[in-house]
Amino acid sequence: MKLPIKKKWFDQIKSGDKDLEWRDAHITFVCEETGETLRKEVTSTQICDKSKIEWEEDFTKQDLEEMFEDKKLIGFALK
Secondary structure, eight states: OOOOOOHHHHHHHHHHSSOOOOOSSSSEEEOOOOOOEEEEEEEEEEEEGGOOOOOOOOOOOOHHHOOOOOOOOOOOOOO
């Protein structure tokens, strides 16, 4: 995940002086094929180890390894 941030706060995070970051509680999704956007409110989040998540039939383990580089993933509950 890449998030733009002002240099002041970037430097504080980098030095270890800032360990909490606030953001708006929504995600704007953009369809890759059409460019259509959809804004959804996030109602909660969860961090899980990727290997412990039971995936839907839409994805194989190989698909998931290619889609996500980290061992831990953030799940967003959407309203």
